Amino acid sequence: MQIQQISVFVENKSGRLAEITEALAAANVDIRAVSIADTSDFGILRLIVNKPKEAVEALKAAGLTVSLTSVIAMGIDDHPGEFAKAMRVLADNQIGVEYIYAFVSREHGKAFVILRVDDSERAVNMLRENGITILSAEEIYDL
Template identity: 55%
Template sequence: MFIKQLSVFLENKRGRLVEITELIAQAGIDLRAVSLADTSDFGILRVIVDKPDEAEKVLRAAGHTVALTDVIAVGLKDDPGQFSKAIKVLAENNIQVEYMYAFTGNHQGTAYVIMKLDDLDAGIKALNQSGATILTTDDVYNM
C-alpha cells in the first residue's frame, strides 16, 4: 500500500522547476501531487506521478539528483474534523509525521493527504482501524 514519491533536489534558480516538469511531461508521465520546500540555496521537490520508476530514470538521465521514497496516501471524508481525527490516531499510536501535503482527486467529498511517517506499517494499521481509507498505488496513479 505504499506509494512511490519522487524527491528531487533542486538548486534555487529560476527555471529549475520548469526544467523538471518539462522532462516529466515530455516522457508522457502525469503529475498527481506536488510539494516544494525551499531554503535560500536549494529546494526539495516531492512529486507523485503515475509512472514513478520511469520518471526517476528520466530525471537521473538528465543529471538530476532524485530518490524514490515510500509514502502513504490517505483518503479522508471532506468534513470538518476528519483530518484532525487522523492525526490524533497517529499521535495516540506514537507515530511521527515527518511531512505531509494534500491534493484533490476526482472523487467529490474526499480529501487526500500524502504522509511520510516514521513507521509506515504502524501508520497504515492505525489509520485503517480508525476508518480512514489508505489508497493503493492503482488508486493514486490512475486518478
C-alpha cells in the same frame, strides 16, 4: 500499503522547475501531487506521479539527483474534522509525522493526504482500524 514518492534535489534558480516538469512531460509522466521545501540555495521537490519508474529515469537522464521514498496516501472525506481524526489516531499511537502534503478532489468529494511517518506499517494498521482509507499506489496513480 505504500506508494512511491519522487524526491528531487533542486537548485533554487529561475527556470529549474520548468526544466523538471518538461522532462516529465517528455516522458509522458503525469503529476498527481507536488510539494517543495526550499532554502535560499536549494529545495527538495516531492512528487507523486502516475509512472514513478519512468519519472526517475527521465529526471536522472536530465542530470538531476533523484530518489524514491515510500509514503502513505490517505483518502479522507472532505469535511471539517476528518483530517483531525486521522492525526489523532497517529498521535494516540505515538507515530511521528515527518511531513505532509495534500490535495482535494471535488469530483470524488475527498481530500488526499500524502504523509511520511516514522512507522509506516503501524500507521497504516492504526489508520485502517480507525476507519481511515489507505489508498493503493494504483488508486493514486490513476486519479
